[in-house]
Amino acid sequence: MLDFSSLPMGATLLAPAHLHPLIRQKLLQTTHGLLGLRLYTLNGYLSAQSLEDAPSEASILFAYRERIKQLSSSLHIYQEAALTSVFLKECMQCLDDLKIWQIPLSVLNEQEEAHAERKTILTALYPIETQGDLIVKAIREIAHKDAHMVYIYDAFFTPQQQQLVNLLVRQGATLLQDEEIPHERKFYHAVNKRQEIEGCAQYILRHEMKAEDVAITLADTSYIPILEQIFNRYHIPYTNLVASAASSIIVKRAHMLLNYYLQPTQEHLLACLDCGIFHEETLSSLLQYLQIYQKDFFQPFDHLQTLSTTSHILNETDVAKLKEIEERAEIARQHIAEQLRPLMHPASYEEMLLTVLKLLKNSLGNDMQQSAVLQDVMNVINEVYPYIKEKDDITFLLQLLADITVHSTIHQLQGVSVTSLKQGSCTRKHHFLLGATQNQYPAFMAKRGIFDEHYYETLPYPSMEHRYQLHLKQLRKLLNRSQHLYISYPLGTYEGKSLEAALEIEQMFDERAKPYPLQEMYEKADIALTITSQTAHALFVRNQQIKGSISSIERYVKCPFSYFLRYGLGIREPMKLGFADSYMGTLSHYLLETLTKQQGKAYTSVCETTLTALIDKEIDALQEVFSDMRTRLQILRIRIESSMIQTLRRLASFEEHSHFQPWQQEREFQYEIPVTSDVTLALHGFIDRLDVYDDILCILDYKSSAKTLSETKVFAAMQLQLLTYSIVMAKLEQKEIMGAYYLSLKNENIPHPAGKLSRRKPVTYTPIEKADLQDAIIKTHRIHGWTMYPNVSLLDDEGTHVSGVRCNKDQLIKTSKLYDLHSIERWFTSIYQQLAKRMLDGDIVIEPSEDACLYCDFHAICRFHGMPFERKAMVETDDSLYRKGEDEDA
Structure with missing residues (x-):
């Protein structure tokens, strides 16, 4: 310099x-x-x-708008657009050009209607003083x-x-002027902009350049965050001189408040509450409450405090949480409503704007930068207040407030200077120009919009060619001041779109660009996590026991880190706000549980009146809690009743051909497995339904959708539930286990073709009978699981209701696979012991299985973005898995 x-x-x-x-x-x-x-x-x-003093842009635009309103009735083409801030800014820029270059209005083109309207508008706005008038003076x-x-x-x-x-x-x-000196020029390319910046950083270090001797000019300002990241990693000092303007939270808060004043909807209210305007201790509860309920914000929140009915769908914990949220929400509501009331019912626009500014000021902390932005907001409002006469003017004010930004400040000058192409750079020994692609260099801005280059061609204004040549001359002047000039560009974007060097840059060199010399080194990221065995014992062991449900153990299998967060650190997933879709599955589950308790095997023939009464009682209880959802709950009432009737009809066929009787529902159990000499694994859970025939038990687990039991997943410890139930019940009840099965409550869609067409000669057409459709329904809704008792006809004497069971050619009911529970117990004991020992060793590795991350509330914490890990069998099975059948079995 x-x-x-x-x-x-x-x-x-x-x-x-x-x-x-x-x-x-x-x-x-x-x-x-x-x-x-x-x-x-x-x-x-x-x-x-x-x-x-120069008039502010905001006051000029409001004055323009007032003048345009007087002309609007005479405008045809620009009648709607002329009152927008974008159009008025273009008018202001054009008028400044006319004034500075002393171009009279008389030369404006008015041959076409559009040109005539533009001249009318500019003529009306010309007398309003702008920055151009002061520049001329x-x-x-x-x-x-x-x-x-x-x-x-x-x-x-x-x-x-x-x-x-x-x-x-x-x-x-x-x-x-700096003298133009003979200098060395080099031309490079890189794969993408990250590698281009990496190459630049390595070049500086490899040639031992002093940071104070280096200037970097960015043709593309999107390089800035990547440059900062890479230069910080290489410990290269730099000063970012690029003028950056970021949006301000104060401006956003002003927008939220004015939008709420214009349209007092719950959506705008939530936006106000969620952007830091208010600092109430119980604000989070208020936000949760308003996401669940559509309530008048200026009326008390108290409807949950007087609940008179109980629900089997909403457990007591959920209701207690909702009541607590409502109590805390009411505390915040009272304080905030008092502050918002002047905004909703102001005596004048002045009172409304003063309320907004007061709320903005109260929301400030010790951030001096934001205080300066608030001062800018106050200045704009003060300048345009005389023009605000109706709500539409507030809408226009919102457009102008959006232009207020936070400008970056330089706290310390050090090392490499970084500037943009539009700014120009300071003179230093080494000069790097990055991102010199056709899209970014030479960054000449042609006239666009309503007053484009075609419009300016009719004016005595410097031509585009003249301005373009001047622009190139300025750039050459800046590039020719350094002893060493390095120009580079990326060959493509991250998405794979190819890029080319700017023609003006290629003309500076006799040779094509060379690859940036880049040394790359990659290290495999180690995502293995462990804790010490002492820490693991402290987190997972209570009274010499690792306590948990089977689903919690399956969670450890699917992702040990997720288990560690939930059951080790005790981090609870956030409460599902509002009416969860799972409530319908819970309601179906409860209805079957209640009907089998009351009616026994005759539950499938329950009258619709009884079923309706059960559903109404639960829906009414839900309706009292979720009072804003009456319409949705009435629709759900009809849907669940229709679905349950269909479910009971198809289960009637299953019960008709089964000799088992419903015996117990929601059977609680405890089961312990020794792990070490002083630690046991204590499993606890509930079994949905147990059916009995003499001394034989059948285990049924209700599911909201069809589910199968896979040998691969079972011995990879991903499906432990059903078979653990079988092992536990065999021990506790001293009975044989017929099998354990998933019973889907979902009514699947069944294709219903009119018939089947055979194209073989002779061509035949067979219509589908009603019995064929019924068979398809039964086949689609079979229960799935593992059978462990030979006489499977006791469960399905027709061989059509249980997957894997059929009637053979000798009219005997047989199962394709008959499993041995004793062998399964031995392997399961080994699986549980292996998993428990991994927990005790502190293995909390982030290795999620397929689909483990889809519904995980902790995904934002671990930030795993790799491929899912395949789970392999934890034990080696053999033929003893299968039980030998009777002589007739194959």
Whole structure:
């Protein structure tokens, strides 16, 4: 960078804003420092020459809007668009161009209707003072002043800025120019932008460049977060001088409040509550409550406190949680409603806006940056308040508030300077230009929108070709100041779309680009997690027992880390808010449990009146809790009744051909397996249903959808439930086990073709009979499981209701596989002991099985994104798995 130490006392230095920190740093190293020197941008210098303050963009746009309203009735093409902020901003930009380049309105084209309307609009808006008027006044002031004490850093200039620079030079100003020096040029490419930045970082380190001697210009500002990540990893100091503007939470809060004022819906209320405006201790409970219930926010929340009915679907814990949420929500509601009431029923727009600003101020912490944004919001509201006369004006204000952003500040200057192509770079020994693709370089901005290049062609305004050539000249000036220039571009995007170097860049080199020299090294990520055995004992063992349900053990098999979080650390999944879909499955389960208790084997022939009464009682209880869901619950009432009637009808056929009687429902059990000399695995659970015939038991487990029992999954410990039930009941009841089966409560869709067509000669058509359809229904809804007792005809004397059971050619009911429970018990004991020992050893590896992550509430914690792990058999089985049948068995 130039040496500014020779600038005289009282000098004025003009330079781009992003270079001011670097210039100040340079000046502070000189004898006089900043003493007697004024540092401005070009636009800042212009403002200083004018005695008037520039009007804000917001006030100009509101004034434009007022003027357009008076014209709207005479507009046809732009009647709707003319009142939008986008259209008005384009008008303001065009008018500034007309004023600065002294183009009279009389030359505007009006041959076509669209051109005539645009001229009408611009003519109406022209008298409203804008930034362009003040620039013109300032230029007139400068034209009569001596500028010998003005020094201009020769940076990147727009056509308008170049015009001002030329004027200042004519008035005696000095243009500080870096000499164009002969330099080394290199041209590289990389696979993608990440590898391009990686190559740049390695190049700096490999050639031992001083960070203070390096400047990086980014043609694509999306490189910034990746550059920061890679340079931090390589410990290369840098200063990001790219002017970035991020959205502000204060602006978002202002939007939420004004939207709620315009449309006081629950959606907008939730948005206000969820963006940090209020800091109530019980705010989270209020948000949960409002996600469940549609309530008038300004009326008390108390309907759960007077519940008069009990539900078998909602357990007492869930109801107690809902009541607690309501109590805490009411506390927050009272405080927040008091603050929001002036917003909902203001005496004037002034009171409403003051309420918004008060709430925004109260939401601030100690963040000085956000305080500055709040001041910007207050300034905009103060400037445009005289124009706010109706709610539509508030909507327009929202569009303008969206333009308020948080600008990044530089806290420390160090190392490599990083700038964007539109800013230009400072002069340093080594200069890297990254991302020089056709899409990003030379980044010339043509006129677009309503007043595009086609429109400007009709005006005495610098042509696009002239502006383009000036743009290229400015870029060449910046690129030719360093001793070493390195230009690179990526060959493609992350998605695989190919990219090419900019033509203007390729013309600078005689040779094609070379691959960036890049040294790559990959290390396999180790995701194995363990805890010490002492920690494992402390987390998992209570009173010399590892306690849990079979489903919790299956959870460990599917993902040990998930088990560790839930049952080791005790992290509970969040309560499912609102009416869960699982309630319908729970209701079906409860209905069958109740009917089999009351009616025994005759439960399938229960009258519809009794069934309806049971359903109504439960739906009424749900309706009292979820009072906002009356319509949905009435629909569900009809659906569950229809579905249950169909289920009972098809189960009637099963019961008719079974000699077993319903015996017990929700049978609780305890079962212990020794693991070590001082630790046992204590299993606890409930069995949905036990049927009995003499001293033989049949185990049925209700499911909401069809499910099968797979040998592969059983011995990989992914399906332990049914067979563990069998082992436990055989021991506790000292009875034979017929088998253990899944009984699906879902009524599957059955194809119902009109008939079958045979194309073999002779062609025949056989219509489908009603009996064929009934057979298809029975086949589709068979119970699935493992059979362990030879005389399977006791369970299904027809051979059609149990999967794997059939009537053979001798009219005997046989099963294709007959399992031996004693062998299964031996292997299961080994499986449970292996799993328990893994827990005690502290194995909590993140190795989820297929589908384990789909419904896992802890997925955000582990952030596993790899392929699922295949589960293999934990024991080696043999032919003793199968029980020998009778002589007739194959």
